[in-house]
Amino acid sequence: MAVELPSGTSRRSLRAILAELQLNRPEDAIALDGDIDRDIAEVRLIDSTDQLDEVGAGALVVLDRRLSHIADGYLMDVAVRRAVSREVAGLMLTAPEDAGVSLTARSMCRKSGLALVRLSPDRDLNTVLNVVAQEIADELHLTMERVRRVIDAIDRLAGEGSTPTDLATIGSSLLGYEIRVTTEPPEEGTELLAVPAIVNQPEGEQFVSARLSDADANTLLEMVLWRLAAETSRTAFITEQAERTNMLSVDEVLRQLLGASRETRDDLSPQARKLGIPVDAWHIVGRFELDIPQEGIADGLLAYETRERLARIALTTASTSGGIWHTAQEPAALWLLHSHHSSSPPRDLGLRVHRLMGSVLAALQHAVPNLRAYVGIGGVHAAMTGIAGSATEAKVAATHARSLRRANHPISFDAVGIRSTIVEWFGSPTVQESVDALFAPLDKVSQARRDETIEILGTYLDSGGSVARTAEAIHLHRNGVRARLQRAIDLIGVDIDDPDQRLFLHLACRAHRIVGTSHS
Template sequence: MLSAPGLDGLRHLAGPRAGRAVRGVRLVEDLRDLVGQPPGSLVVLTAAATRQGTGYRLDVAVRDAAAVPVAALVLTAFDGPLPATATALAERGAVTLLACDDGPDLAQLAIAAERALAGSAADALARAEAATSAVLRAGGDPERIAAAASQALGVPVRAGLSGFSAGTAGPSGAPEAPDGHLARATRLVLEVAALAASGGHADDAPVRSRSQLLTELLIAPEGQALRLAGRARALGLSIDAWHIALRVEPTALAGPERYAVLDAAGPAAARLLRSAGGPDWHSARADDALIVIRTQQLDPGREGLRAAVAAAERLLGHLRARFPEAALRCGVSGAHRGPLGLRTAALEARTALLRTPASASPVTAHDAAGLDRMLGEWYSSDAARQAVQELLTPLLALGQKRAEPLVRTLQSYLDHRGSPARVAEELHLHRNAVSRRIRRIETLLGADLDDPQQRLALQLACRAARL
């Protein structure tokens, strides 16, 4: 049905919302003239004709309209209610019944409908003006921008990873864009939409600044991170409060496609979580993942952790529906306080994902009571990371592909108190292969695995290195 400036005062009463194609506009002052209208007409009944259509006369008028068939009947000065029989006849005859309640100027209504049908330059300009205004009021959110542009243009507009597109689905499933003057107006509106979405709302500027600073806090060396805390306080970040981190990863994507999803998901995640009220939410980027931080002044306790997991599930459901190809997963940390606690929370959220198979639940929480929590807090400091690097340097220098099985073997060997048989069972190796690996590890590290202090240091280092 028609959608254009000048026609937004029409109200749907009955019949299909998207019915027959409209081929012309006719003004009718007597219901008896309905039978002579061209098929596919949008018939506007004057107030006098609408008053004739009471009771069974309206049923007869709907039957006559269906017999033509007309596309739609517009009842002017209609105060309803619509009889059930007329509603049923409209549905059965595929006639759309509309009402215009505000004492319309019938000439202007007819002209607006004719312009919409003819695709005139004036109509296209009016649509573009209305759509541009609606897009700029949409607050920078791509989904809201697309909905606003669709309503004002009368053309379906969709938001995707590559930007905005418009048109109805053709026989092949690909979108078929409008043509003529409306096509030019649509292209103009899509360009404005892209600019509005990339820049966001003016009110989001402080949010973007805080997001950039959070990213620096998460990736900077410990000493620099502490110096950045002052800037964070100046921007209104409650950096000294309690933090829970949500880490969102598009596990099925890499390269530009991964970055495109993360760029789009960050603002969407922050808006969705903030709309629910409660604690502060901020987003950042680190290690090719989206980090969303939940901050509040008091220790959230177990209830706060459960609320964070529920928020993560709600968020991931929304993002998975929007980016189904990305296979998004989310790890949730425990609660930690202060600038270094923020970094620990981000590390725990990452550990939660590493410890959980991709085939498991898409949202996984860190074990708040386990050894990994203590190791995470210890390993979040630069001194601890440097100590781990120094202990394992001969192994790590081999490169990730060769070092990872050696570190895993060493950790298992130390966990099982030096039993090659238990290591072979856990790692699905032959006992002789385990013994050869252990001898090679001892040679590379120059370590004595019978020394209790060296064993403990290496055991902690192996676990921390895999966080």
């Protein structure tokens, strides 16, 4: 039988020697019976069975061509008995494939574990002896040869996208030592060599192998592990770059979809479909407003890289649940879009996504300790308008989470309460036009002045018309509040004593705070 090297095989075992002899032709060396995992201490060529009394334990005994003719007779039984008594590891004889070998001798080999190997008649015995001698006496030389084979094999596989496990299997087979892939580094103090499969991720998957007794061979083994890691890292980099390019393209289109007008959304539809965003499906959007700790991200480039990394983590984590997911970034926020193909979405889709956002949040916090995020989840809506609608709701829910200081606790839009009513009210085109008309006089002032005016009016109305409570809320003296309040009323031109106008102004200020309006 042909011999394959399993995990943990020593290079001095008979199995390893057979694997070396079978490199060109498996039929050159066939194990017939016995244990081929025994280590070989020496190799001896004999031309008489009497010479078996001179060999030591663990020897591999090679019968010369003339002596090999005893294979099918009584003398073979005698040779096996003597070999067993001397604790010989294996016997090799030269014989054609169809030649018979004493059944008694083979039975004794099976019972005792003495390995019995048949060599092809055209195999040069001097070459066999040199291979075995080199294997058991010159460990470093053989390791270097195998290292070359591993590296050559990796070079041939370059660009084929081999996984770490694929590479470890190939390395184990050609090197003759087990190389495993583990999900985390081994504990310190163990007799293991370990190299990160992706060199810039020291806490991720590892190529691991047992240390060797020879220091030089150990160095070469570690070199093989690093070569495997280099190929894995190269493949991961190419894959990541392709995914990053696609993600950035999707990011740009999705960001436009989330805040686009009806006309713009229609223009974006073909491009969105081309990038894999199923615009006609059911959609639910999650928004993560991030407060990223500043330690270690002092410059803008690093902060951008951190956000991009978090976006990849969020997308990867969400995608494990199945379905279609896309992500988009803002300077301080991430969007996650989940799309579902069906005539109607599952009733528990919102609940499932809510739970999943908790898992995504945990993954982000693992990547960036002390991260605070205000997470909002929109409702389930259909088609292009559904993307924008769910995004608006997700933003409202995230804003509500921030107002309650509920960091790291996802909040669904359905749980927001009165704010949901205000958003629905403000979603009416007629209402939006009325609000725009109400705040139209503010178009003449700066954005900061506009926001300040709406904020003081809203706070005053929230405080039940109390100047004192308004002053306390915005940290101003009462006289300052009165002056600013009067300027705001005069600027807008509203009769604050009229109940209808007062109510409309209050709702408009609330809508501005929750949803936001742009300065035309």
